[in-house]
Amino acid sequence: MNVILLWITSILIITMGPVLTVYLIWKIIGFRGYMSLFQFIEGKSFLYRVDPRVKILMAIVITTVAAFTIWWISAIFLAVMLVLYIFTVNPASKYRIVLPLTLATFLGTAWTEALFTNPSLLTELFGLDVFILPFPPQFQVIGAYGLSEQGFFYGLQIAFRASAAVASGFLLVFTSSPADILRSLEKSKVPVELGFALVVAVIAIPKILESAMTIMDAMRVRGFDFGPAQSRNAKAVFSKFFQQIRAVLMATASIIIWTLKSAENIAISADLRGFRANKVRTYYHEVAFHRIDWIAMAILIAVFAVGVYLSGIGYGPLAYNP
Amino acid sequence: MNHAIEVRDLSVWYNISGEPALKNVSLTIDEGEFVLLVGRTGSGKSTLLNSINGVIPNIINAKLSGAVKIYGRDTRSMQLKDLSTLIGTVYQTPEDQIFSLVVEDDVAFGPENLALPPDEIRKRVEDSLKLVGLADRKKFPTFLLSGGQKQRLVIADALAMRPKILILDEPTSMLDSLGTAEVFSTLKKLRDEYGMTILMSEHKVERVLGLVDRLILIYDKTVEIDRPIREALMEDLRKYGIEEPQVSYLYKQIGGTNKAPLTIEEFIEYEKEFSAFSRGKSAAITELQPSIEDPVIELDDVWFAYERSKEWVLKGMNFTVRKGEFVSLVGPNGSGKTTVLRLIAGLQRPSRGEVRVLGRPTTKMSRKELSSAVGYVFQDPDQMLFNTTVLSEVEFTPKLMGLDSQVVRKKALGILEEFGLINYKDENPHRLSVGQRRLLSLASVLINEPKVLLLDEPTRALDWETGENVLNFIKHLVRERGIGVVAVSHNMKQAADHSDRVVALYSGIVAAEGTARDVFERSVDNPSWSIVPPQVFQLSMALSMKPPAVKMDEIMPIINEYKMQVSAKSATSGLRER
Numbered sequence: 001m002n003v004i005l006l007w008i009t010s011i012l013i014i015t016m017g018p019v020l021t022v023y024l025i026w027k028i029i030g031f032r033g034y035m036s037l038f039q040f041i042e043g044k045s046f047l048y049r050v051d052p053r054v055k056i057l058m059a060i061v062i063t064t065v066a067a068f069t070i071w072w073i074s075a076i077f078l079a080v081m082l083v084l085y086i087f088t089v090n091p092a093s094k095y096r097i098v099l100p101l102t103l104a105t106f107l108g109t110a111w112t113e114a115l116f117t118n119p120s121l122l123t124e125l126f127g128l129d130v131f132i133l134p135f136p137p138q139f140q141v142i143g144a145y146g147l148s149e150q151g152f153f154y155g156l157q158i159a160f161r162a163s164a165a166v167a168s169g170f171l172l173v174f175t176s177s178p179a180d181i182l183r184s185l186e187k188s189k190v191p192v193e194l195g196f197a198l199v200v201a202v203i204a205i206p207k208i209l210e211s212a213m214t215i216m217d218a219m220r221v222r223g224f225d226f227g228p229a230q231s232r233n234a235k236a237v238f239s240k241f242f243q244q245i246r247a248v249l250m251a252t253a254s255i256i257i258w259t260l261k262s263a264e265n266i267a268i269s270a271d272l273r274g275f276r277a278n279k280v281r282t283y284y285h286e287v288a289f290h291r292i293d294w295i296a297m298a299i300l301i302a303v304f305a306v307g308v309y310l311s312g313i314g315y316g317p318l319a320y321n322p
Numbered sequence: 323m324n325h326a327i328e329v330r331d332l333s334v335w336y337n338i339s340g341e342p343a344l345k346n347v348s349l350t351i352d353e354g355e356f357v358l359l360v361g362r363t364g365s366g367k368s369t370l371l372n373s374i375n376g377v378i379p380n381i382i383n384a385k386l387s388g389a390v391k392i393y394g395r396d397t398r399s400m401q402l403k404d405l406s407t408l409i410g411t412v413y414q415t416p417e418d419q420i421f422s423l424v425v426e427d428d429v430a431f432g433p434e435n436l437a438l439p440p441d442e443i444r445k446r447v448e449d450s451l452k453l454v455g456l457a458d459r460k461k462f463p464t465f466l467l468s469g470g471q472k473q474r475l476v477i478a479d480a481l482a483m484r485p486k487i488l489i490l491d492e493p494t495s496m497l498d499s500l501g502t503a504e505v506f507s508t509l510k511k512l513r514d515e516y517g518m519t520i521l522m523s524e525h526k527v528e529r530v531l532g533l534v535d536r537l538i539l540i541y542d543k544t545v546e547i548d549r550p551i552r553e554a555l556m557e558d559l560r561k562y563g564i565e566e567p568q569v570s571y572l573y574k575q576i577g578g579t580n581k582a583p584l585t586i587e588e589f590i591e592y593e594k595e596f597s598a599f600s601r602g603k604s605a606a607i608t609e610l611q612p613s614i615e616d617p618v619i620e621l622d623d624v625w626f627a628y629e630r631s632k633e634w635v636l637k638g639m640n641f642t643v644r645k646g647e648f649v650s651l652v653g654p655n656g657s658g659k660t661t662v663l664r665l666i667a668g669l670q671r672p673s674r675g676e677v678r679v680l681g682r683p684t685t686k687m688s689r690k691e692l693s694s695a696v697g698y699v700f701q702d703p704d705q706m707l708f709n710t711t712v713l714s715e716v717e718f719t720p721k722l723m724g725l726d727s728q729v730v731r732k733k734a735l736g737i738l739e740e741f742g743l744i745n746y747k748d749e750n751p752h753r754l755s756v757g758q759r760r761l762l763s764l765a766s767v768l769i770n771e772p773k774v775l776l777l778d779e780p781t782r783a784l785d786w787e788t789g790e791n792v793l794n795f796i797k798h799l800v801r802e803r804g805i806g807v808v809a810v811s812h813n814m815k816q817a818a819d820h821s822d823r824v825v826a827l828y829s830g831i832v833a834a835e836g837t838a839r840d841v842f843e844r845s846v847d848n849p850s851w852s853i854v855p856p857q858v859f860q861l862s863m864a865l866s867m868k869p870p871a872v873k874m875d876e877i878m879p880i881i882n883e884y885k886m887q888v889s890a891k892s893a894t895s896g897l898r899e900r
Binding site: 040177199211215220221222224251273275283284 | 402410434702706718719
């Protein structure tokens with residue numbers, strides 16, 4: 001293959017993964033969907049009654065067991081997690097967000113692992129013999145060797161692990177209010193300042209994104225065109241590219257100023273409501289384990305034990321080779 | 323007995339070598355009083371409030387001289403956490419004061435910080451939400467509350483600390499008419515039923531007349547007027563850049579010398595003779611003939627829904643704005659006002675129908691063509707300013723359009739001169755005052771000489787005088803350059819005073835269109851439009867004037883006629899006596 005063509009094809013293949021992931025998130029769930037990720041709505045099912053600490057533990061157990069067991073166990077975890085979303089408030093709206101995000105994680109991980117896994121590992125696992133498309137040798141600096149059938153197969157298996165972990169993480173976000181997560185973290189001896197900063201950050205993200213969209217709109221109405229260059233002339237294309245970089249930098253500066261102003265107001269309001277006035281805080285909602293939490297804990301311990309057993313009898317983390 | 327608040331000879335410096343932000347302020351406020359603090363933007367109101375609640379110097383670094391005492395205790399001897407249980411504070415922007423995603427969690431935040439027992443926290447959450455009328459929203463997501471509900475939640479947050487004093491710094495400047503009414507009715511309840519001591523800075527003097535006992539005016543960094551509200555309204559507040567309620571202004575114009583009336587009913591009671599004289603008379607109409615100029619904006623059966631949403635925001639909107647016309651767009655939040663502006667600016671595409679600017683569909687115009695034809699000034703000027711100097715801010719659009727840099731510089735300096743910003747040309751835009759930032763956002767748009775100007779609440783957060791200056795300047799441009807203006811407004815007095823036509827939107831359609839008079843008359847039977855006509859209109863309706871007046875100029879001839887009759891009468895009776 002022509003060297004230039006090989007370079008272009010290789011760059012396209014490498015960048016396609018992340019671009020496709022971002023495109024999927026943006027196109028399918030959109031800005032509003034992304035914002036709704038951070039907007040908790042209370043429900044009544046058992047998922048909402050389980051202590052946030054148990055849900056944090058669940059995410060940890062799933063990630064850990066997935067890491068030391070075979071791929072299909074992660075696939076089962078993923079399936080179970082996705083089924084659990086049925087018990088959330090307005091499950092259709094949750095699926096509209098979780099499915100594309102999980103799919104994006106799946107594709108992004110599979111793509112990355114497929115291209116960036118060391119060929120010696122693939123040879124050891126699957127007996128890699130030949131690349132469908134070997135990348136130019138210069139690409140080895142960033143760890144990309146080429147496109148292979150074995151790489152894809154390996155990528156798919158790893159992707160199940162990442163997707164299961166992501167799906168369990170979103171379950172925590174959708175079914176626990178940030179205030180309850182904060183109370184649980186404090187109860188677990190996490191400093192109150194850190195917990196508060198996390199909660200304020202979660203609340204601030206949609207506001208910052210909204211502000212960013214408004215500032216970009218302001219740039220558009222003042223004549224800035226974020227679309228592609230109108231001409232194919234190289235000078236025009238580069239000029240447009242640098243203009244866009246400049247616009248993004250200007251918008252970023254504006255967002256930072258806006259965020260800092262808002263942060264100062266938030267700090268004043270928090271202090272006026274006695275934040276850090278006492279070393280110990282009390283809690284509006286009782287933060288204690290109930291029967292349902294102990295049952296959930298028992299299930300998690302059982303899952304962990306089964307994972308260890310399966311790993312011991314030959315269903316360990318090594319990739320499956322058909 | 324100790325005063326609730328006592329300020330003695332207070333001066334504050336943010337910068338030790340610079341001018342003080344407050345000079346020798348002295349005042350006292352007693353328990354149960356509701357005091358209104360007024361003054362132009364930058365007069366020192368916020369500095370005073372922040373010195374009373376302890377934010378200065380505990381959080382904001384500043385040098386203080388003099389004393390601030392709360393129930394006899396010097397605030398300098400108190401910690402902020404102790405002050406926060408005596409004084410609750412509510413600022414302008416509710417979003418910066420809400421830390422939780424669920425209503426009850428937000429109210430619980432303060433009591434949790436005070437380490438109160440859970441039962442006490444629950445009681446305070448219940449009580450506070452009940453007081454502000456949000457008890458049924460306990461489990462509601464905070465981000466789904468309306469502007470007025472959010473600010474009421476912030477008041478509940480403050481009340482949960484069980485303060486004796488409530489301080490509010492322009493609490494309605496970010497709210498529409500309905501939200502403003504919600505907040506004021508909550509404050510009225512707190513005052514009437516719970517005897518809460520309240521100190522509030524606010525530009526909307528007319529809206530709080532029935533609430534406040536006293537008015538304190540800060541001018542040139544110090545207290546200029548401190549009198550009971552009815553006496554204070556007899557002063558010439560306009561001289562200090564403060565809006566006067568129309569009834570008290572009319573009362574003074576007629577020659578009233580006693581305490582000013584606060585309501586239409588009181589005015590009629592105080593001025594029985596004038597009321598009898600003017601009953602059934604005709605206001606002097608000042609409206610111009612309907613424009614027959616070419617249309618610059620046309621909305622032709624426009625429907626709009628956001629992507630993935632099944633709800634229509636606009637449902638077949640039709641209206642036209644002609645060259646040299648100033649049109650006010652009014653209506654409650656969610657009626658589609660901002661969406662209309664975004665469609666005209668080409669930021670959104672209509673789902674159905676057509677939006678035309680200068681005769682061309684916006685969907686067929688390039689970004690450059692749209693930006694040349696349409697200037698759009700956002701609600702928050704800060705979101706339009708992204709350059710490092712005032713000069714580069716103004717030059718941004720013409721440079722993007724590829725104009726010669728020398729021509730651009732000349733135009734930029736000219737427009738900065740015209741807007742009184744020339745001395746700040748090398749300053750960072752974010753260092754200017756709020757009024758100057760508003761003017762800069764306007765200058766940055768007008769330098770491009772658009773044929774259409776879109777304004778989203780152009781006087782929001784500005785004091786009366788600055789707001790009037792901005793609107794007068796725009797009106798001057800409309801007449802001089804023949805620009806077509808669409809201004810979203812919640813201020814009906816401004817809509818009546820400055821616009822040629824008013825379009826009232828409700829639920830995505832044009833509910834009423836015509837002169838301010840036509841729209842106000844129809845709004846009387848449609849309270850859901852959230853239109854509160856100015857006092858002069860309400861008065862002339864109460865006096866059965868046909869047609870009723872919508873601005874002061876229209877009622878002045880009747881007042882002059884009445885005054886002439888009174889002086890003629892007194893001359894006659896004087897002659898008789900002689």
